[in-house]
Amino acid sequence: MKNKEPLILAVVVFFTLATYYLVEPFAHSQMHKHFESEGFAYKDLPAITKTGDATRGKELVMGAGACTGCHAITSQGLQAPMDAVTSASAYGVNPPDLSNAGAVYDARFLNALIKNPAHALMVEHKFNPASGKTHPMPQFYGAGGDLDQEVADMVAYLESIAPKADKLTPTMAFETACGRCHAVHYEKWTQIGEKPAFKKKQDELAFETNVLNYQDSLAKYMGTLPPDLSIYIRSRGEHYIKTFVENPQQYLKGTAMPRVGVNAEAADKVIEYLEDSGDAKRHERESVGKNVMVYIVIFAIFALLWKREIWRDLH
Amino acid sequence: MAHFTKATSIKDWLNQRLAIEKVEKVMASEYWIPKNINFLWAMGMVLVITFTMLLVSGIFLLMYYQPNVNLAFDSVNYTIMREVDFGWLWRHVHGVAASVVFLIIYIHMFTAIYYGSYKKGREMIWISGMLLFVAFSAEAFSGYMLPWGQMSYWAGMVITNLFSGGSLHADGLVEWIRGDYVPAQAFLNRFFMLHVLLVPLAIIGLIGLHFGALRIPHVNNQDGEEIDFDEESKKYLAGDKAGSKVIRFANDFMSKDMLVVAIYLVFFFYLVFFHYDFAMDPVNFDPANGLKTPTHIYPEWYFLWSYEILRPFSTNIGLMAFAFAQVIFMLLPFLDRSPNTVPASRRGLFKYWFWAMLIDMIVLTAMGKVPPIEPFGTIGFYAALTFIGLWIALPIITMFEKKA
Numbered sequence: 141m142k143n144k145e146p147l148i149l150a151v152v153v154f155f156t157l158a159t160y161y162l163v164e165p166f167a168h169s170q171m172h173k174h175f176e177s178e179g180f181a182y183k184d185l186p187a188i189t190k191t192g193d194a195t196r197g198k199e200l201v202m203g204a205g206a207c208t209g210c211h212a213i214t215s216q217g218l219q220a221p222m223d224a225v226t227s228a229s230a231y232g233v234n235p236p237d238l239s240n241a242g243a244v245y246d247a248r249f250l251n252a253l254i255k256n257p258a259h260a261l262m263v264e265h266k267f268n269p270a271s272g273k274t275h276p277m278p279q280f281y282g283a284g285g286d287l288d289q290e291v292a293d294m295v296a297y298l299e300s301i302a303p304k305a306d307k308l309t310p311t312m313a314f315e316t317a318c319g320r321c322h323a324v325h326y327e328k329w330t331q332i333g334e335k336p337a338f339k340k341k342q343d344e345l346a347f348e349t350n351v352l353n354y355q356d357s358l359a360k361y362m363g364t365l366p367p368d369l370s371i372y373i374r375s376r377g378e379h380y381i382k383t384f385v386e387n388p389q390q391y392l393k394g395t396a397m398p399r400v401g402v403n404a405e406a407a408d409k410v411i412e413y414l415e416d417s418g419d420a421k422r423h424e425r426e427s428v429g430k431n432v433m434v435y436i437v438i439f440a441i442f443a444l445l446w447k448r449e450i451w452r453d454l455h
Numbered sequence: 456m457a458h459f460t461k462a463t464s465i466k467d468w469l470n471q472r473l474a475i476e477k478v479e480k481v482m483a484s485e486y487w488i489p490k491n492i493n494f495l496w497a498m499g500m501v502l503v504i505t506f507t508m509l510l511v512s513g514i515f516l517l518m519y520y521q522p523n524v525n526l527a528f529d530s531v532n533y534t535i536m537r538e539v540d541f542g543w544l545w546r547h548v549h550g551v552a553a554s555v556v557f558l559i560i561y562i563h564m565f566t567a568i569y570y571g572s573y574k575k576g577r578e579m580i581w582i583s584g585m586l587l588f589v590a591f592s593a594e595a596f597s598g599y600m601l602p603w604g605q606m607s608y609w610a611g612m613v614i615t616n617l618f619s620g621g622s623l624h625a626d627g628l629v630e631w632i633r634g635d636y637v638p639a640q641a642f643l644n645r646f647f648m649l650h651v652l653l654v655p656l657a658i659i660g661l662i663g664l665h666f667g668a669l670r671i672p673h674v675n676n677q678d679g680e681e682i683d684f685d686e687e688s689k690k691y692l693a694g695d696k697a698g699s700k701v702i703r704f705a706n707d708f709m710s711k712d713m714l715v716v717a718i719y720l721v722f723f724f725y726l727v728f729f730h731y732d733f734a735m736d737p738v739n740f741d742p743a744n745g746l747k748t749p750t751h752i753y754p755e756w757y758f759l760w761s762y763e764i765l766r767p768f769s770t771n772i773g774l775m776a777f778a779f780a781q782v783i784f785m786l787l788p789f790l791d792r793s794p795n796t797v798p799a800s801r802r803g804l805f806k807y808w809f810w811a812m813l814i815d816m817i818v819l820t821a822m823g824k825v826p827p828i829e830p831f832g833t834i835g836f837y838a839a840l841t842f843i844g845l846w847i848a849l850p851i852i853t854m855f856e857k858k859a
Contacts, residue, residue, distance in 0.1 A: 144677075145493050152495075152562060155817065162821035163756045164733050170825045171751050326533055371532050375740035418740075421536065421543045428544065429728025436724055440717035443710075450710040453696045454490065 175383045175390050180404040185252040185260060190289045192296025200294050204283035205254075207238065207294075215239035215301060224320075224332040228354045231276040232361025234320050234332070242295070242302030244316045249401035250295045254280045255287070261398035262389050305405050310416060313409035317385075317402050318369065321358060323351075326370035326417045331358060362396045371418035378411050385410075483705035487688045489676035490702050496674065497715035498563040504716050505556045505723075506658070512549040513651070516542075520601065522647035524640050527603035528742045544727075547735075551727045553595055554734035557757035559719075560588060568787070569809055571679065571796040576672035578788040583665040585785045590658045592758070597650035599755065603643060604739030609752045611638040611646070617777070621770040637745060679797025751826060759823030760816045764843075766827060767836035776839060783846050790849045793856035804852040808845060815841045 201207045210227075212220035214237055220227065224234040241250070252260035258267040258275040267275040283290055303312070314324075320331055328335045330351045338344035359365040372381060383390075385407065388397040402410065415422060462468035469475050480486075488496075519539055521530035535542035564584070567573055573581030596614065600607045615638070619629045634641030673684055682700050691699035702708055726734070733756075738749050754762050765777035783790075795802055799809040815838055822835035 148493055148495060155813065156558065159756070159817050159820055160733070162817065163759065163824050167821065167824040170831075326537065371740050374532075374735075375737050377737065418532075425543060425547075425728055429724070432724050432728065433721070436717070436720050440714070440721055443714040443717035447710040447714040450706055454702055454707060455697055 173391060175387070177379075177383050178386055180246060180386060180402065180407055182246055182248050182252070182401070185248050188248055188251055188292060188295075190286070190292040192289075192292035192294070192299075194293070194296040194300035196290075197293035197295070197297025197300075200283055200290055201238075201297050205280060205290075205294055210235045210277075212237040213239055213301070225350050225354050225357075228331075228357035228361075233276075233358055234354070235277070236316055236320060238298060240302055240308065240312050240316045242297075242299035243305060243308045244302075244313050244403070244406040245401045246403040247295055247299065249399075249403075250298065251291050253277075253401065254291050254294060260401065262387070263396065263398050265389075265394055266396060308406065308409055310409045310413035313402070313406045314413040317400050317406060317410055321362065321366040323368045324370050324414075324417050325368055327413075331355060364396075366397070369414060369417070373411070373414040373418035381411065381414065382407055483709075484703050485688065486704035487684050487691075487701040488674050488704050488708045489680070489682055490700055491676045491678050491680065492674065492708075493677055494711070494715050495562065495566040496677075496708075497712045498559055498566060500709075500712040501559050501716055501719050502556065502563065503662075504720075505552050505559060506662075508548055509552045509556065510655070512545040512552065515545040516549055517651060522601070522643055524603060524643055524743070527601060527643065531602045532740065547727050547731050551723065551731050551734045553598060554755065554757070555723060555726065556591065557595070557755075560591065561757070564588070564784075565809075565813060567675075568812075569799045570675055570677060571791075571798070571802075572675035573788045574791065574796045575794070577668075577675065579668040580665065580672065581788050582785060583661055583668050587658065587661045587665060588784075589781075590654055590661055594650060594654045594658060595755065595757070597646040597654060599739075600638075600643060600646040601650060602739060603743045605741040605743055605747075605749050606736050606739040606752070608638055608743035608745065609749055610754060611642065613752060614754075615642075617765075617774065621774045638743075675796065677798065679795070679801065753824050756820065756824070759821075760819035760842075763819040763823035763835050764839045766823065767832060767839050776843065779843065779846075790846065791853045792850050793853040795856060795858065803856050805856060808849060808852060811841070812845050815845065 201213075208218055209221065210231070212218055216239070220235070220237070222230065227234040245253075249260055256279055257277040258264045261275070263275065267273045280291065280294075281287070302308075315329075319329060323330050332351055332354050335347065335351075338347065355365055376384070380391075385400050385402065387399060388395050389399075457471075459471055462471065466475070516535060519530060519535050519542065521527055521534075531546065535546050537543075567581060567584070596610075600611050615629055615632050618632055619625050630636060633639075634645060673682070676682065680700075684701060687699045687701040691701055691703075696702075736755070738751075741749075753759065761777060761780045764780045765773045767773070768776055791805075793802065793805065799806045818834065818838040819842060822831050822838060825831045827835065
């Protein structure tokens with residue numbers, strides 16, 4: 141009799157794959173909007189026309205630019221004028237420490253941000269003349285010279301003090317880009333910093349009170365408390381997170397979440413941080429996976445040999 | 456009392472007390488299986504192996520899981536996935552096996568339908584199998600509640616709501632099932648109990664019944680041949696292994712079972728390590744939030760076809776259609792009026808009925824997941840009508856089937 145098993149197997153595989161295709165790739169393509177990454181190029185923002193000078197930039201950042209009136213630059217020994225909780229109650233969110241800004245944010249984005257924060261951050265639907273609200277970071281109108289040149293100088297300064305790309309850790313990238321709004325409790329991260337181990341319950345409660353106060357200000361500013369990102373890598377996935385961060389409005393029209401303005405390298409670092417939090421055992425999974433596959437293929441070979449041996453007499 | 460003599464060996468000692476040689480014969484070496492069966496007959500063994508993996512991985516997960524609405528989510532996603540050595544492995548094995556076991560169950564079911572293995576004395580095999588399907592469905596649903604993610608919560612909400620019976624407004628029944636007005640601590644606790652105790656006990660009992668039901672009518676074969684098992688087994692034992700139409704369960708058929716199991720395990724572990732997302736819905740990685748309904752609520756893939764029979768109709772008609780879909784497979788041996796126990800390919804109109812049913816269920820499955828926008832709403836509606844129509848047509852077309 142003709143062996144029908146290959147045909148039967150083909151039928152089973154065909155219907156299984158058809159069902160898989162329909163309930164996974166096809167259904168998800170119908171349920172979710174899909175956007176391709178723009179490669180963190182920020183093409184909608186004006187191109188940089190001037191070459192910045194870090195020395196002049198330093199004078200502007202410390203002086204006429206008045207950046208340090210709100211921002212810390214701890215790597216240069218400059219502390220923030222107010223602590224995080226007080227800052228948040230004043231501005232809604234703690235202004236970022238600029239130590240790593242030059243490494244985390246794209247230069248084109250920084251240029252546009254200094255000139256017009258609400259535009260670069262894509263939150264003009266929230267901060268506009270009609271709403272009567274202005275973005276807590278004031279626009280920089282220039283220190284008397286060529287505006288484009290002055291801004292380019294300031295960005296050059298921020299880049300000059302920032303760690304080199306290979307020195308930027310996932311934690312640094314995450315804290316600068318996301319950590320002032322999002323907690324990650326699997327990494328003990330809160331919006332006001334990493335939660336230390338406390339010896340005294342009073343100290344722990346005081347810290348938690350600070351976090352709650354900060355979160356209250358933040359929730360008021362954003363409309364809702366931004367979510368904890370502990371396992372966003374599993375619930376949203378790398379593609380969604382990257383394209384969402386690039387342009388939150390395309391997914392969620394009207395969201396208070398600003399465009400973050402990270403460069404492509406920093407985006408990868410942020411993803412790595414989220415993977416360390418939400419998919420911590422991925423390297424172990426891959427290496428164990430390979431070994432199990434090798435083992436099971438060898439098992440299958442033995443099973444085949446055993447079957448042949450037994451069935452030799454049966455045919 | 457039986458007469459016991461001084462044992463000559465451990466085997467003899469056991470044999471006098473437990474009749475292990477007899478048991479071995481009954482269960483394995485003289486449990487006769489037809490020779491003309493293909494790899495689809497190994498799905499039973501594949502299911503046994505998958506169920507064992509679910510049981511073992513479940514035991515390990517049970518040691519760290521916390522059935523508490525405040526702790527459940529992190530006990531799974533933090534403690535088991537990050538803190539416990541190889542906790543991630545047990546969880547992925549458990550999650551993938553829970554999904555794949557239904558693929559195998561469906562293959563097993565459609566094999567039985569195709570070859571008519573529910574007829575002429577094999578009705579109890581089919582019925583116990585369908586009871587197992589119900590028990591596995593309850594097990595899958597209760598297990599899905601445990602990580603207490605968004606999809607756990609909202610699936611729990613939607614499915615328990617079905618018990619209000621539409622216009623019957625049996626809200627008291629729904630509250631009784633939930634132990635609360637909404638899914639909360641009492642709900643999680645009882646589904647935890649169902650998942651780790653009551654339903655597994657029922658499954659193990661039903662597996663016993665399912666195996667027992669096979670004994671008297673014997674395993675069917677792929678040619679619809681009526682085999683004289685006594686005659687053929689004598690031939691085998693007399694040495695004519697090649698001429699006999701039957702083989703031993705062990706090691707003869709078992710060696711083939713194991714080959715199929717091995718190939719299946721290659722596929723299974725590939726999914727566990729490299730392609731597990733299909734079995735672990737991303738939405739369920741957001742913690743349960745009763746104030747925030749997810750954009751799309753859908754069951755796991757293996758429930759989609761019956762969900763889609765519910766969805767395209769108005770509430771009351773939908774619930775009736777859903778109830779119909781839940782019980783109708785159970786009645787298959789009685790709705791099929793033809794005496795022919797042969798493959799569907801030799802059964803006239805039933806051949807088309809089989810493939811139409813298979814394709815219709817796949818269409819229902821696909822439409823059950825996508826949002827009910829056009830054209831999906833219409834396709835789902837007609838696929839649901841087709842499902843009901845096919846079952847109504849079954850007794851009629853099989854009544855007029857010629858003797859094969």
